[in-house]
Amino acid sequence: MIIGVADTTFARANMGAFAVDELKKHTSARIIRVTVPGVKDLPVAAKKLIEEEKCDIVMALGMPGGKDQDKICAHEASQGIMMAQLMTNKHIIEVFVHEDEAKDDAELAWLLEQRTREHAVNAVLMLTRPQDMTKLAGTGQRQGFADAGPARR
Numbered sequence: 001m002i003i004g005v006a007d008t009t010f011a012r013a014n015m016g017a018f019a020v021d022e023l024k025k026h027t028s029a030r031i032i033r034v035t036v037p038g039v040k041d042l043p044v045a046a047k048k049l050i051e052e053e054k055c056d057i058v059m060a061l062g063m064p065g066g067k068d069q070d071k072i073c074a075h076e077a078s079q080g081i082m083m084a085q086l087m088t089n090k091h092i093i094e095v096f097v098h099e100d101e102a103k104d105d106a107e108l109a110w111l112l113e114q115r116t117r118e119h120a121v122n123a124v125l126m127l128t129r130p131q132d133m134t135k136l137a138g139t140g141q142r143q144g145f146a147d148a149g150p151a152r153r
């Protein structure tokens with residue numbers, strides 16, 4: 001089993017390092033990491049990890065900035081990532097932390113790490129224990145900020 005990790009230099013924290021560190025806690029799978037400039041470079045990076053490096057699943061890690069043009073970039077990158085998933089028939093877990101989700105730098109740093117680590121666990125579960133993901137169905141999981149929890153009547 002091989003897990004791909006693609007991250008960016010645009011992000012304001014080392015998301016790839018968090019992902020690799022967390023993945024290693026949960027799996028002995030081989031990990032291949034690549035870094036690209038920004039989110040729009042992630043789709044082809046992920047596709048190459050799948051097609052050329054034979055990764056079974058990929059984490060695509062990025063931080064869209066807070067400006068309008070950043071949000072457009074993020075939307076385009078997202079569409080590319082979805083297309084790459086459909087072209088390869090493999091999951092690419094998109095881990096985007098929008099810079100303006102956080103109220104300040106400290107919260108941004110925390111969120112970039114926390115969401116990455118929680119999605120790393122998701123990637124391992126999806127690949128190795130999909131039945132454990134099913135146990136979490138409908139539980140209002142969130143990555144980073146607190147879980148929403150199930151809706152109550």
Ligand SMILES: Cc1nc2c(=O)[nH]c(=O)nc-2n(C[C@H](O)[C@H](O)[C@H](O)CO)c1C
Nearest residue numbers: 010037038039040063064065069070073
């Ligand atoms: C405007 C812009 N915004 C972002 C962003 O918010 N987050 C990010 O990771 N990258 C951004 N980029 C860079 C592009 O994703 C890409 O790296 C360049 O267009 C080179 O292909 C650009 C150009």
